[in-house]
Amino acid sequence: xxxxxxxxxxxxxxxxxxxxxxxxxxxxxxxxxxxxxxxxxxxxxxxxxxxxxxxxxxxxxxxxxxxxxxxxxxxxxxxxxxxxxxxxxxxxxxxxxxxxxxxxxxxxxxxxxxxxxxxxxxxxxxxxxxxxxxxxxxxxxxxxxxxxxxxxxxxxxxxxxxxxxxxxxxxxxxxxxxxxxxxxxxxxxxxxxxxxxxxxxxxxxxxxxxxxxxxxxxxxxxxxxxxxxxxxxxxxxxxxxxxxxxxxxxxxxxxxxxxxxxxxxxxxxxxxxxxxxxxxxxxxxxxxxxxxxxxxxxxxxxxxxxxxxxxxxxxxxxxxxxxxxxxxxxxxxxxxxxxxxxxxxxxxxxxxxxxxxxxxxxxxxxxxxxxxxxxxxxxxxxxxxxxxxxxxxxxxxxxxxxxxxxxxxxxxxxxxxxxxxxxxxxxxxxxxxxxxxxxxxxxxxxxxxxxxxxxxxxxxxxxxxxxxxxxxxxxxxxxxxxxxxxxxxxxxxxxxxxxxxxxxxxxxxxxxxxxxxxxxxxxxxxxxxxxxxxxxxxxxxxxxxxxxxx
RNA sequence: GGCGACGUAGCUCAGUUGGUGAGAGCGCUCGACUCAUAAUCGAGAGGUCGACAGUUCGAAUCUGUCCGUCGCUACCA
Numbered sequence: 252x253x254x255x256x257x258x259x260x261x262x263x264x265x266x267x268x269x270x271x272x273x274x275x276x277x278x279x280x281x282x283x284x285x286x287x288x289x290x291x292x293x294x295x296x297x298x299x300x301x302x303x304x305x306x307x308x309x310x311x312x313x314x315x316x317x318x319x320x321x322x323x324x325x326x327x328x329x330x331x332x333x334x335x336x337x338x339x340x341x342x343x344x345x346x347x348x349x350x351x352x353x354x355x356x357x358x359x360x361x362x363x364x365x366x367x368x369x370x371x372x373x374x375x376x377x378x379x380x381x382x383x384x385x386x387x388x389x390x391x392x393x394x395x396x397x398x399x400x401x402x403x404x405x406x407x408x409x410x411x412x413x414x415x416x417x418x419x420x421x422x423x424x425x426x427x428x429x430x431x432x433x434x435x436x437x438x439x440x441x442x443x444x445x446x447x448x449x450x451x452x453x454x455x456x457x458x459x460x461x462x463x464x465x466x467x468x469x470x471x472x473x474x475x476x477x478x479x480x481x482x483x484x485x486x487x488x489x490x491x492x493x494x495x496x497x498x499x500x501x502x503x504x505x506x507x508x509x510x511x512x513x514x515x516x517x518x519x520x521x522x523x524x525x526x527x528x529x530x531x532x533x534x535x536x537x538x539x540x541x542x543x544x545x546x547x548x549x550x551x552x553x554x555x556x557x558x559x560x561x562x563x564x565x566x567x568x569x570x571x572x573x574x575x576x577x578x579x580x581x582x583x584x585x586x587x588x589x590x591x592x593x594x595x596x597x598x599x600x601x602x603x604x605x606x607x608x609x610x611x612x613x614x615x616x617x618x619x620x621x622x623x624x625x626x627x628x629x630x631x632x633x634x635x636x637x638x639x640x641x642x643x644x645x646x647x648x649x650x651x652x653x654x655x656x657x658x659x660x661x662x663x664x665x666x667x668x669x670x671x672x673x674x675x676x677x678x679x680x681x682x683x684x685x686x687x688x689x690x691x692x693x694x695x696x697x698x699x700x701x702x703x704x705x706x707x708x709x710x711x712x713x714x715x716x717x718x719x720x721x722x723x724x725x726x727x728x729x730x731x732x733x734x735x736x737x738x739x740x741x742x743x744x745x746x747x748x749x750x751x752x753x754x755x756x757x758x759x760x761x762x763x764x765x766x767x768x769x770x771x772x773x774x775x776x777x778x779x780x781x782x783x784x785x786x787x788x789x790x791x792x793x794x795x796x797x798x799x800x801x
Numbered sequence: 802g803g804c805g806a807c808g809u810a811g812c813u814c815a816g817u818u819g820g821u822g823a824g825a826g827c828g829c830u831c832g833a834c835u836c837a838u839a840a841u842c843g844a845g846a847g848g849u850c851g852a853c854a855g856u857u858c859g860a861a862u863c864u865g866u867c868c869g870u871c872g873c874u875a876c877c878a
Binding site: 262302386387479550556624636644648652782784 | 834874
């Protein structure tokens with residue numbers, strides 16, 4: 252009955268601040284899903300961490316004259332503080348920079364090496380003689396051979412949009428030092444992803460219920476192109492050390508091989524931290540476990556093709572059961588990007604909005620089917636006209652009346668069919684929202700939960716307890732008790748989305764276990780309520796905000 | 802260039818395998834109510850479903866072309 256559920260969340264890259272698009276794309280949907288899973292009684296392990304390796308971090312460190320670890324520390328600490336502020340409840344949020352992660356990565360590497368899935372090859376790579384380092388294609392600029400654009404990057408020309416090979420560039424130069432790069436032979440380990448094309452394709456064909464845009468994409472990739480072998484080491488000093496020394500010094504494991512291993516290493520780290528070293532096996536060596544990966548669509552190939560191949564090559568570890576990747580949140584039609592100043596960083600979002608307000612607005616706009624365009628005005632609209640008006644106001648009006656007229660939850664003997672009907676509507680919305688969250692249709696689930704609130708609002712307008720208080724006080728008491736019982740159901744449906752205001756209601760009405768509506772015990776004292784949410788002053792907000800965010 | 806996706810009411814989006822008069826939320830108009838954060842409830846207006854041409858008894862839903870937007874293209878992760 253209790254299912255072990257691994258909620259695996261894409262690892263934020265510790266190279267800069269993350270924006271609310273990342274929040275809406277991965278961290279928040281994962282948190283909503285995990286909170287629901289915990290509530291229904293499943294054994295949830297939600298893991299992620301800061302991805303600390305990769306070239307952009309070392310380049311940034313060089314540019315600022317600090318160490319890569321300084322960059323990593325800065326952003327990892329920022330992320331950790333923000334998770335607490337926005338209420339992302341990890342079971343383990345770690346980093347890929349721990350000795351533990353290095354050991355797990357090395358063990359997996361050795362296992363795959365032993366199994367024959369890793370081999371050594373030599374290739375020519377561009378080398379910056381001045382900076383004394385090998386260069387990824389994107390750190391080489393030159394003149395585009397197609398359009399003569401002078402600042403084309405080695406991987407792509409921003410002017411004509413064509414994909415390039417760095418060797419195509421006319422008069423190439425290093426973006427790090429400006430020096431002319433030279434080709435130099437280098438030896439690296441390759442993971443033989445091609446060994447797994449058939450197995451991965453066959454496995455993908457058995458997946459049911461995946462989002463079409465994810466499933467179609469990776470099926471076509473596996474069946475038409477197949478998986479290609481990729482170098483999983485680099486000529487860098489910043490990365491997990493190799494567990495074998497036969498490549499010589501200056502070689503490290505590359506970020507995209509080790510980052511996904513973080514899901515496994517974080518699970519093992521979690522187990523060790525709670526003094527139960529083998530506990531992770533409940534999720535990873537258990538066919539009955541369920542693994543759900545929350546990532547952005549840019550990460551789909553890594554999680555649906557490469558990571559499964561790595562797992563297959565390492566032995567018999569649990570493969571992903573679903574990868575409900577989200578599309579992008581865009582701002583004014585442009586992809587959110589903190590580096591280009593488009594959209595809001597998480598810090599900016601938290602500065603402008605209450606955590607539950609921001610969570611509500613983003614959840615209502617999760618890009619589950621297609622890219623979704625949002626703005627500061629749209630977030631404010633969702634908060635003021637939906638969250639505050641429908642839900643916050645409902646709680647406030649009912650608690651106010653109960654407090655003023657009774658001071659405590661009244662008894663509700665003698666309910667009519669009308670009373671039972673509104674409770675049935677709440678129960679139905681609670682059940683439906685649960686099913687939708689189970690299918691990771693979180694936008695729909697939020698809408699369904701709000702339908703429960705609207706049903707109670709309609710019920711109040713139909714019964715008019717404020718009039719009954721004078722004409723028929725006993726009936727008024729039953730209506731108010733019924734409305735409050737309804738609220739106690741709706742708040743369960745909303746609890747995965749709104750953890751902060753849910754905690755306030757736990758205090759006011761008593762905690763509720765499970766995914767169910769529980770009556771508020773008659774006699775429960777009801778204090779004069781403080782509004783759960785405050786309205787956003789849109790004019791002030793838009794005056795302050797960058798016009799580009801409006 | 803190649804591959805893929807998208808373009809549905811003012812805004813953000815749903816629309817299973819083609820089939821009774823095209824939907825939701827918000828906004829807007831009108832009405833009701835006044836307990837509540839000028840909140841709530843009801844009713845209504847509003848769309849030739851990007852354009853054109855096809856397939857079909859019948860298409861927002863299938864095919865082709867075009868226009869527009871976007872993503873991926875394996876060294877951004």
